[in-house]
Amino acid sequence: MQQSVALPASAAASVSGMPFESRANGGEYFRIWIVNLLLTVITLGIYSAWAKVRSLRYFYGTTSLDGTAFEYHGTGMQILKGRLIAFGVLAIYSLLTQFAPLLALIFIPIFFFGLPWVIVKARTFQMRVSSWRNVRFNFHGTYGGAMAAYIGWYLVAAITAGILTPLWIHKRTQYIVDNTSFGAERFRLAATLGRFFAFCYIAAGIGLAVVIVIAVAIPALMVAGSAGGASADPTAALLSAGPMLIVIGLLTFLALFAIVAYYERSFTNAVFDGLELGDHRVRCNLKFGRLFFIYLTNVLGMAVTLGLFYPWARVRMLRYQVESMGFEPSGSLDKLVADNQAASSAIGEEFGEAFDVNFGL
Amino acid sequence: VTPVQGRFFDGKTTAAHAATLSIGADGFVRIEGDGWERSVRLDEVEISDRIASVPRRVRFADGAVFETHENDPIDEALLGLGRHTFHHDVARWERHWPIALASLVLIVVASWAFVRYGIPAIATVAARVLPPAVDRAIGAEGLEILDRTFFEPSKLPAARRAALTARFRAMTAPLEDGHDYRLEFRSAGEDGANAFALPSGIVVLTDELVALAEKDDEIIAVLAHEIGHVRGRHGLRMILQSAGVSVLALAVLGDLGSASALAAMIPALIHAQHSRAFETEADEFAKQWLREHDIDPRSFDAMLCRLAEGESGGDGDGDDDRFDFLSSHPPTSQRAQCATPPVAE
Numbered sequence: 001m002q003q004s005v006a007l008p009a010s011a012a013a014s015v016s017g018m019p020f021e022s023r024a025n026g027g028e029y030f031r032i033w034i035v036n037l038l039l040t041v042i043t044l045g046i047y048s049a050w051a052k053v054r055s056l057r058y059f060y061g062t063t064s065l066d067g068t069a070f071e072y073h074g075t076g077m078q079i080l081k082g083r084l085i086a087f088g089v090l091a092i093y094s095l096l097t098q099f100a101p102l103l104a105l106i107f108i109p110i111f112f113f114g115l116p117w118v119i120v121k122a123r124t125f126q127m128r129v130s131s132w133r134n135v136r137f138n139f140h141g142t143y144g145g146a147m148a149a150y151i152g153w154y155l156v157a158a159i160t161a162g163i164l165t166p167l168w169i170h171k172r173t174q175y176i177v178d179n180t181s182f183g184a185e186r187f188r189l190a191a192t193l194g195r196f197f198a199f200c201y202i203a204a205g206i207g208l209a210v211v212i213v214i215a216v217a218i219p220a221l222m223v224a225g226s227a228g229g230a231s232a233d234p235t236a237a238l239l240s241a242g243p244m245l246i247v248i249g250l251l252t253f254l255a256l257f258a259i260v261a262y263y264e265r266s267f268t269n270a271v272f273d274g275l276e277l278g279d280h281r282v283r284c285n286l287k288f289g290r291l292f293f294i295y296l297t298n299v300l301g302m303a304v305t306l307g308l309f310y311p312w313a314r315v316r317m318l319r320y321q322v323e324s325m326g327f328e329p330s331g332s333l334d335k336l337v338a339d340n341q342a343a344s345s346a347i348g349e350e351f352g353e354a355f356d357v358n359f360g361l
Numbered sequence: 362v363t364p365v366q367g368r369f370f371d372g373k374t375t376a377a378h379a380a381t382l383s384i385g386a387d388g389f390v391r392i393e394g395d396g397w398e399r400s401v402r403l404d405e406v407e408i409s410d411r412i413a414s415v416p417r418r419v420r421f422a423d424g425a426v427f428e429t430h431e432n433d434p435i436d437e438a439l440l441g442l443g444r445h446t447f448h449h450d451v452a453r454w455e456r457h458w459p460i461a462l463a464s465l466v467l468i469v470v471a472s473w474a475f476v477r478y479g480i481p482a483i484a485t486v487a488a489r490v491l492p493p494a495v496d497r498a499i500g501a502e503g504l505e506i507l508d509r510t511f512f513e514p515s516k517l518p519a520a521r522r523a524a525l526t527a528r529f530r531a532m533t534a535p536l537e538d539g540h541d542y543r544l545e546f547r548s549a550g551e552d553g554a555n556a557f558a559l560p561s562g563i564v565v566l567t568d569e570l571v572a573l574a575e576k577d578d579e580i581i582a583v584l585a586h587e588i589g590h591v592r593g594r595h596g597l598r599m600i601l602q603s604a605g606v607s608v609l610a611l612a613v614l615g616d617l618g619s620a621s622a623l624a625a626m627i628p629a630l631i632h633a634q635h636s637r638a639f640e641t642e643a644d645e646f647a648k649q650w651l652r653e654h655d656i657d658p659r660s661f662d663a664m665l666c667r668l669a670e671g672e673s674g675g676d677g678d679g680d681d682d683r684f685d686f687l688s689s690h691p692p693t694s695q696r697a698q699c700a701t702p703p704v705a706e
Binding site: 030031034038039041044057061068183308334335336 | 373376415416418425426451454475498609
C-alpha cells in the first residue's frame with residue numbers, strides 16, 4: 001500500500017507527499033468579513049447566511065491540492081432556510097422554558113432522538129456541497145449508525161465513569177470518516193483504538209495534574225502567607241499570597257491551552273495522518289509547539305483588539321492546518337471517478353447545517 | 362470579449378482539460394478545448410460570484426465546470442451584458458480597505474443605535490400586543506423561591522401593615538390597567554432596606570425600608586416607583602429585550618466563537634443599560650404620580666439618598682460612578698438631588 005509516487009516536496013512542508021496549500025490572507029479575509037458583517041447587521045442577521053457562504057467559499061477557494069482549489073457550493077438561501085427552521089425550534093423551546101417549564105421537558109427525548117438525525121443531515125450537507133475538480137464529496141452514514149456511534153457508545157463511556165471515553169471518540173470518528181467518500185472512493189480511518197486511548201489519557205492526565213497542583217498550591221500558599229504575616233485572618237493570608245496566586249492563575253491558563261493544543265494536534269493527526277482514500281493516503285503532521293503558539297497568540301490578539309484580530313486568527317490557524325497536510329497519491333490523481341449521486345431533497349440537510357455541528361475533523 | 366484561459370472538468374472524473382472560454386456580446390458562452398467546442402446561451406450557465414481572487418466557476422447544465430483565475434474579464438463581460446448582481450458590488454467593497462474600515466465604523470454605530478433605540482421600541486410594541494396574563498406567568502413562583510431562600514416573615518405590627526396596605530390599595534385601585542396589584546411585607550435582615558416589584562403585580566416592601574423612612578410619604582414614593590415598574594411592564598419588556606439582544610449577538614458575534622470572552626460580556630453590559638432605562642422610567646412615573654397627588658416629589662429623593670447612604674457606608678451618594686456602565690441602576694446623583702435639605706414641614 002505504501003507505494004507513494006515520488007513528488008517534489010515543498011520546502012516549507014514537513015510532511016510527505018503532495019502538499020495541501022493555502023493562499024488565504026488575513027487582510028483579504030478581514031475585508032470580506034467586515035463588509036459581510038455590516039450587511040448582516042443592517043439586515044438584522046438575515047444576510048448572515050450569505051456571509052457564511054462567502055467566508056466558506058473564500059477558505060475552500062484558497063485551499064488547493066495539486067494546483068486545484070476546493071470548492072464550496074452551498075447557497076445563502078439553503079443556509080437561511082435551515083437557520084429559520086432551527087431558530088423556530090429554539091424559540092419554541094425558550095418560550096416553553098420561560099412559561100411552561102414542564103412542557104419544555106418534551107424536548108429531552110426530541111433532543112435525544114433528534115441529535116443523530118441532525119448529525120447525519122449536517123454531515124451530508126457539508127460533504128455534498130464540497131468538491132474538488134468538480135467531483136463532490138458525499139456522506140453515506142445512516143441514522144442507526146449515528147445513534148450507535150454518538151448515543152450508544154456515549155452511554156458505554158458514561159456507565160464506565162468516563163474510562164471508555166476514548167472508545168466513544170474513536171467510534172464516532174470512525175463513523176464520520178468511514179462513511180465519507182470522495183466521488184466513488186470511500187475514506188477509511190487508519191488510526192487504531194490504542195492511539196485514541198493514548199492521547200486521550202495523556203490529555204486527561206495532564207489536566208488532572210494541573211488540578212492537583214492547584215489544589216495543593218493554593219492552600220499551601222495561604223498557610224505560608226498567614227504564618228509569615230502572623231495573622232490567622234484568611235483574607236489577609238489570601239492578600240499576602242496575591243502575587244503568587246496571579247502566577248498560578250497564569251500558569252493554569254497556559255496549562256489549559258497546552259492541553260487543548262495537545263488534544264487538537266493529536267486528534268487531527270490521528271484522523272488525517274494515514275487516512276486512506278482508496279489506495280491514496282493523506283498525511284498530517286501538526287506540531288504541538290507551533291499549534292500552542294498559534295492558539296495563545298490568537299487569543300491574546302483577539303483580547304487586545306476587542307475581537308478585530310479574528311480574521312487573522314482564523315487565517316493563521318487554517319493555514320497552519322492546511323500546510324501540515326499532504327497527499328500521497330497511488331498513481332494519477334486524474335482518474336478518480338464521480339459517484340452518481342441523486343440530488344436528494346435538502347431540507348433536513350440545511351436544518352442540520354444550521355446547528356453548525358462541528359465534527360472536529 | 363477577450364477569451365479567458367482555464368480548465369474544464371466534466372464532472373465524471375477528476376481529469377482536467379485545458380480550455381478557453383469567451384462570453385460574446387450576443388449573449389452566448391463559447392468554450393473551446395483540444396479538438397472540441399461548445400456554445401450555449403448565457404442563461405444556461407451558472408457563473409459563481411466573485412470572491413477575492415478565488416477561481417471563478419462557470420457551470421454548465423450537464424454539471425460540467427469551467428474554472429478560471431481570470432476574474433476581471435468575466436466581470437467585464439457580465440457587466441457589458443447588463444448582468445449586474447448585488448454580489449458584484451459586495452466583491453468590489455471587499456477589495457477596498459477604506460470601505461472595509463468604513464464598514465467597521467458603521468457596524469459599531471448601527472449596533473449601538475439598534476440596541477439603544479430599536480430593541481426597546483420593538484419590545485414596547487410587543488409588550489402592548491401581549492395580554493397582562495403574560496406578566497402574571499413570568500416568575501409566578503418568584504416570591505415563593507425568595508421566601509424559601511432569603512426572606513423572613515415581616516415583624517411589623519399588623520396595624521402598621523394594614524395602614525400601608527390601605528394606602529397601597531388607594532394608589533392602585535384607580536389605575537385599572539389589568540394588573541393584580543398586591544402589597545407584601547417581608548423582613549430581610551440588616552442592610553435589607555429594599556423594595557421591588559414582580560411582573561405579576563406583587564410589590565414587596567421590607568421592614569428595614571419601612572424603618573428607614575422618616576415619613577410615610579417616602580414609603581409612598583417608593584411604592585409609586587415600584588408600581589411604575591409593574592405598570593410599565595418592565596419585567597416582560599426586559600425579557601423581550603434580552604431575547605432581542607441575544608438574537609443580535611448571535612447574528613453579529615456568532616462566528617467569533619467562544620474564544621472571545623469579551624463578546625460574552627456585551628449582552629450583560631447591554632442588559633445593565635436597559636435595566637437603567639427602566640429605573641429612570643419608573644422614577645419619572647413616581648415623581649409624576651407624587652406631583653399629581655400633592656405629595657412633595659422631594660420625599661422620593663430623600664428616600665433614595667438615604668438608601669444610597671446605607672449602601673455606601675454613609676459617605677454620601679454617587680461613589681459608584683466609576684462603574685456606571687456595569688450598574689443596573691443609574692447613579693443616585695443622577696436620580697435624586699441629595700444636597701437638598703430635608704423637606705421642611
